[in-house]
Amino acid sequence: MISVTQLTKKYGSQCVLDLPSLEIPKGQCFGLVGNNGAGKTTFFSLVLDLIKASSGSITIDGISVDRNESWKKLTAAYIDESFLIGYLSAEEYFYFVGRLRQQTPEQIDQWLHQFEPFFNGEVLKQKKYLRGLSKGNQKKVGIIATLIGQPHWVLLDEPFANLDPSSQIRLKKLILELREKQDITFLISSHDLNHVTEVCDRIVLMEKGLLIKDLKAGDSTLKELADYFTN
Amino acid sequence: MIQFTQIAFQLANKKFFRSPQWEQNLVIRIFIIIIIFICLASFFTFGLGLFWILKKDFPDQDPVLVINQWLVYYFSVELLMRYFLQNLPVADIQHLLLHPISKKKIVLWMLLRSVFSISNLPLLILGLPFVIAFSKSGEASGHLWVWFLGLLGISLSFNFAIFLINKSKGFAIGVFTFLVLIAGLEKQNLFPVKLFFTSAFDHLYSAGLIVFIPLGIVLVTFFATYRFLLGRIYLDQGLKTKEGFMLGQLTVFDRFGVLGFFLKNDLRLIVRNIRARQVVLMGFFFLFYGLFFFTQDVYKEMQIMHVFVGIFITGGFMITFGQYVPAWDSEYYRFLMCQNISYQKYLESKWLLMVFTVVVASVLSFPYLYFGLAIYKVILAAGCYNIGIGSLVSIYSGAYNRKPIKLNVKAKAFENTQAFNMTQLLFMLPKLFLPMLLFYLPYKFVSFNAGIIFLVVSGLLGFFFRTPILKKIEKVYQKNKYKTLASFQTQNA
Numbered sequence: 001m002i003s004v005t006q007l008t009k010k011y012g013s014q015c016v017l018d019l020p021s022l023e024i025p026k027g028q029c030f031g032l033v034g035n036n037g038a039g040k041t042t043f044f045s046l047v048l049d050l051i052k053a054s055s056g057s058i059t060i061d062g063i064s065v066d067r068n069e070s071w072k073k074l075t076a077a078y079i080d081e082s083f084l085i086g087y088l089s090a091e092e093y094f095y096f097v098g099r100l101r102q103q104t105p106e107q108i109d110q111w112l113h114q115f116e117p118f119f120n121g122e123v124l125k126q127k128k129y130l131r132g133l134s135k136g137n138q139k140k141v142g143i144i145a146t147l148i149g150q151p152h153w154v155l156l157d158e159p160f161a162n163l164d165p166s167s168q169i170r171l172k173k174l175i176l177e178l179r180e181k182q183d184i185t186f187l188i189s190s191h192d193l194n195h196v197t198e199v200c201d202r203i204v205l206m207e208k209g210l211l212i213k214d215l216k217a218g219d220s221t222l223k224e225l226a227d228y229f230t231n
Numbered sequence: 232m233i234q235f236t237q238i239a240f241q242l243a244n245k246k247f248f249r250s251p252q253w254e255q256n257l258v259i260r261i262f263i264i265i266i267i268f269i270c271l272a273s274f275f276t277f278g279l280g281l282f283w284i285l286k287k288d289f290p291d292q293d294p295v296l297v298i299n300q301w302l303v304y305y306f307s308v309e310l311l312m313r314y315f316l317q318n319l320p321v322a323d324i325q326h327l328l329l330h331p332i333s334k335k336k337i338v339l340w341m342l343l344r345s346v347f348s349i350s351n352l353p354l355l356i357l358g359l360p361f362v363i364a365f366s367k368s369g370e371a372s373g374h375l376w377v378w379f380l381g382l383l384g385i386s387l388s389f390n391f392a393i394f395l396i397n398k399s400k401g402f403a404i405g406v407f408t409f410l411v412l413i414a415g416l417e418k419q420n421l422f423p424v425k426l427f428f429t430s431a432f433d434h435l436y437s438a439g440l441i442v443f444i445p446l447g448i449v450l451v452t453f454f455a456t457y458r459f460l461l462g463r464i465y466l467d468q469g470l471k472t473k474e475g476f477m478l479g480q481l482t483v484f485d486r487f488g489v490l491g492f493f494l495k496n497d498l499r500l501i502v503r504n505i506r507a508r509q510v511v512l513m514g515f516f517f518l519f520y521g522l523f524f525f526t527q528d529v530y531k532e533m534q535i536m537h538v539f540v541g542i543f544i545t546g547g548f549m550i551t552f553g554q555y556v557p558a559w560d561s562e563y564y565r566f567l568m569c570q571n572i573s574y575q576k577y578l579e580s581k582w583l584l585m586v587f588t589v590v591v592a593s594v595l596s597f598p599y600l601y602f603g604l605a606i607y608k609v610i611l612a613a614g615c616y617n618i619g620i621g622s623l624v625s626i627y628s629g630a631y632n633r634k635p636i637k638l639n640v641k642a643k644a645f646e647n648t649q650a651f652n653m654t655q656l657l658f659m660l661p662k663l664f665l666p667m668l669l670f671y672l673p674y675k676f677v678s679f680n681a682g683i684i685f686l687v688v689s690g691l692l693g694f695f696f697r698t699p700i701l702k703k704i705e706k707v708y709q710k711n712k713y714k715t716l717a718s719f720q721t722q723n724a
Contacts, residue, residue, distance in 0.1 A: 048569050052713045072571040082720070083566040085496075087503040087638065099492050100570045129503065131639065 001025050002047065002153065002187075007056035009042055009209075017042045017209040019056075024187065026152065029179055031200030031217070032189040033225060038206040040189040041079065044155050047187070048077055060153060073101075076146035077155035083142050086131030090123045090141050093130060094148065101149030108148065115144050118170050135162045143171065147178065155187045160195045168195065175199050193229070197222045235332055239340050262656070271356060278360035282368075293372045294365060299432035303425055306385060307410050309353070313393050314406070315512055317350045328464070338460045342453065345390055354386045374439035381435045384445035391452040395459055489573070493580030500559060504638035507559065510551045514588070517547020518595060521610070525602040534679065537606055538670045538686070541613030542663055544596050546621050548588040550662060553625025554632060554655065556581050557708070561635035561719040568716060574705045578626055582701065585622040589614055605679065609670075612686035616666045619693030623700050628658035630707045633718035 004022040008015060017039040024030045032040050045051045047058055049065040057064055060071040077083070085093055091109075098108040112124065123137050130138060139162050146154045160168050176199060178184045190196040196203060197217055205213040205228065213228065215221050285294035327337050362379045365371055413424040435441045484491035484498075501507045520543045524530045530537070543550075552559075556578075560567055567577075593614035600607045632655060669689055674682030693700070708715075 048565075050565055050568060050713075050716055069571075072569065075569070077569050079565065082563055083569075085563050085566070087499060088496075092499070096496065097570070100572060 001062075002058065002060050004058050005056055007046065007058060008054045009039075009046060009051065010054040015209055017046070019043070019211060022204070022211065024185070026185050027179070027183065028185065028202055029175070029200045030185070030187045031196040031203040032187065032206065033191070033193060033196055033203060034189075034206035034212075035229075037208060039209040040206060041157055042209070043206075044077065044079060044157055044187070044189065047155060048075070048079075074152040075155070076148070076151040076153070077157075078139075078142035078146050078159070079155070079157040081135075081138055081142075084130045084138055087129050089127065089129060090119075090133075091125070093141060094145055097145045097148050101151075103149050111148070112144075118144070118167065118174065120167070136164060136167065139163060140167065147184070150182060151184065153185050153187065157189050158191065159188060160190055160192050172199055193222060193225050197225070235336055236340070239327075239344075243344065274353070274356040275360050278357045279364050281357075281361050282364040293370075293436075294361075295371070295373065295375065295378060295436050296433060299436065300425070300429050302382070302432050303413065303428035304410070306389070307406055309386065310389055311406050313350055313389055314396070316509065317348065317390075317393050334461060334464050338457055338464060341460065342391065342394075342457060345394075346387070348390070351386060351390055354383060358382065373436035374442075375436075377439035377442045378432075378436040381432075381442045381445040384442070384449045388445070388448045388452040391449070391456040394456045395452075489576045490580050490583060493577060494584060497559075497580065497584050500638070506636055506638050506640060510555075511548060514548025514551050514592075517543050517551075518592060520544055520547065521596070521599055521602075521606075525599065525606060534605075534609065534674060534682070535667050535671050537609040538613055538667045539663060541610040542617060542621070542666055544599070544610055545589050545592045545614035546617040546662075548592065549585040549617055549622060549625055552588070553581075553585055553622070554628060555636055556626055556629030556632070557715060558629070558632055558634060558636045558719075559638070562638055564716060564719045568712065574708055575701060578701055578705055578708070582622055582626055582697065585625060586618050589617045589622065608683055612670070612683045612690075613666060615687045615690030616669070616693075617690070619690030619697075620665075621662055623693055623697060623704070624658060624661045626701070627704050627707065628655060628662075630704065630711055630715075631655070631658075633711075633715050635719040 002024040004019050006021070007017065007019045009017040016037075032043065034040055042051070046053055047060070047065065049069075052066065057066070059065065060075060063071045065071055085096065088096060091112075094108050094112065095105045098105065103111070116124070119137075119140060123133065123141060126133075130141060133141070139159070143156060143159055146156070159171060163171060172195060175186055175188075179186060186199070188196060188200060201217050203213075203215045203217055203221060203225065204211060205215070205225065213224075215224065281298075282294060285292075285297050289297050324337055324341055327340075358379055362375055366375050416424055435445070484495040487494070501511055521540050524536060524540045557564065593611055596610050596614075597607070599610055666686060666689075670682040670686050672682075673685045
């Protein structure tokens with residue numbers, strides 16, 4: 001379980017995030033929506049201990065993220081291109097991550113087979129550095145790398161943006177499949193209301209750092225969200 | 232055209248004055264300006280001194296004729312330096328493409344701007360004082376100014392030609408082979424290549440009219456480059472930097488556990504990124520640093536300066552690479568911080584890399600034996616100090632350096648001073664002056680060998696206690712984590 005208590009993040013006098021309490025149980029696919037400046041990326045950065053909270057705390061499976069680093073073994077994330085190492089090829093990058101998660105290159109090679117349709121022949125065995133790939137392909141590499149070594153928690157910031165339509169559909173399928181089979185809990189932020197309501201069990205809507213709505217995904221969710229954003 | 236040039240100049244101005252190296256505090260800025268000034272001044276006096284030295288050493292020869300014998304080497308080196316260091320203002324013009332400005336103007340602007348780049352300065356700064364001093368003396372036997380104009384012309388045509396050859400990998404190897412060939416052929420008296428060039432420069436000097444040849448070459452290279460660029464001003468052609476794929480497997484390193492794994496990555500970092508390659512090249516040039524000192528009589532008896540030089544010879548790479556230690560990984564530092572990585576192993580691998588380069592530099596510096604065993608002993612002792620203490624100080628200082636690095640972009644002029652701030656300045660003390668002191672005190676009060684032993688022992692101490700020291704440094708890195716992340720993030724974006 002990821003649990004948040006009395007979490008705030010302030011820059012000067014401006015409060016960019018204020019979450020009194022939030023609990024994300026294991027197995028519940030968690031969706032985060034909101035306009036620019038809502039605090040989605042700030043929240044993810046706080047969960048990953050990349051920025052320091054002004055007050056309050058976050059724990060992952062009972063481990064306080066800013067006190068103890070052992071949550072890193074169970075958690076993976078892809079926020080943006082700064083999570084890629086630009087001068088490595090895709091395989092080298094997967095081996096790099098694999099090495100940190102106790103996977104040999106051979107294991108990684110074998111494991112990668114299942115994603116060949118997702119990569120569509122444009123990523124693997126290319127003898128190209130990641131910085132030379134298109135944005136969409138970079139994103140694919142980043143997302144797949146988070147799945148290496150059976151993490152319990154995977155945080156994805158805008159996973160559908162920049163992907164072509166087929167890849168978006170494949171990614172959706174992949175997420176649904178992985179949470180069934182491997183018990184991975186996803187935290188997904190997205191501007192795409194359709195996609196996020198399709199994959200997630202629960203949608204949290206944020207605005208200017210505050211939690212506005214906390215919805216259980218159902219038939220009416222999409223309409224409710226759409227109504228909110230229309231106004 | 233006028234209007235466009237104005238706007239473009241304004242942009243270039245802003246780019247220069249808003250670049251991060253100016254956003255330092257005043258003391259540092261003044262310090263950097265003073266250093267730049269000292270560099271310029273020393274170049275200038277060297278040019279001036281050149282005249283007097285040549286007059287003294289070759290009293291019955293025209294100094295220009297002496298210089299002419301070496302010009303072919305000078306220009307070869309200049310070409311190599313340009314190849315490695317000259318920045319093509321390619322990224323600067325991409326954003327102009329979609330505006331209503333003709334491509335001709337954009338290309339003209341690119342070429343015009345390159346004329347004012349810093350890579351055209353060395354010849355001017357070195358040559359001008361010499362030419363002025365010489366012409367004042369009134370002893371020139373030829374057309375001094377025309378000769379200098381010719382040289383500037385050659386340099387300028389290199390400036391343009393570099394646009395054409397920048398993309399060919401074989402080029403540097405070509406120039407290098409050419410250099411070795413002329414030196415070799417010269418030795419064997421087989422084919423007087425050098426003589427050919429020397430006499431060409433001599434003719435330029437004696438018969439001024441020949442100057443139309445270098446000036447013609449300038450025009451030819453200018454138009455060739457102009458046409459070349461005009462036809463290729465597309466994102467996927469002239470404006471694209473093509474990348475090969477280097478260092479594929481490197482499975483050797485897998486045998487050395489986590490350390491080998493990090494080292495492998497660092498090697499790839501160095502080989503596959505322009506900025507890192509530049510730094511390695513600089514470190515390589517530091518190997519020759521001793522030549523400036525050991526050849527001059529003034530420094531013969533100043534052993535304390537030998538320590539200073541020795542630190543640079545053996546630690547040139549360590550200092551240039553080490554001052555950017557976390558910054559090399561700045562582009563993906565957030566990723567690293569989310570991974571299950573042991574900071575200690577990370578730092579240890581950087582340390583190992585530095586130690587390795589110090590060992591290599593110490594071995595490569597054996598030709599300094601030519602200047603005597605005593606000098607070589609000092610160099611090796613300085614190497615020991617670098618291994619034991621210098622390397623750790625470098626890593627420690629890195630914890631306070633939060634300027635991110637763009638890996639695959641060439642450094643701009645003086646950008647290497649970017650990491651320069653008050654703290655880094657303070658770290659120069661243990662990097663440079665402590666070893667001088669460690670040597671000097673026992674040297675003064677006991678003996679030369681005592682000074683050497685003192686340096687070596689202090690290096691060994693650092694080496695054996697590296698693990699606890701690295702642990703302490705690791706704590707500092709941990710403490711600075713958020714600050715480092717924030718600053719890498721904002722400035723890289």
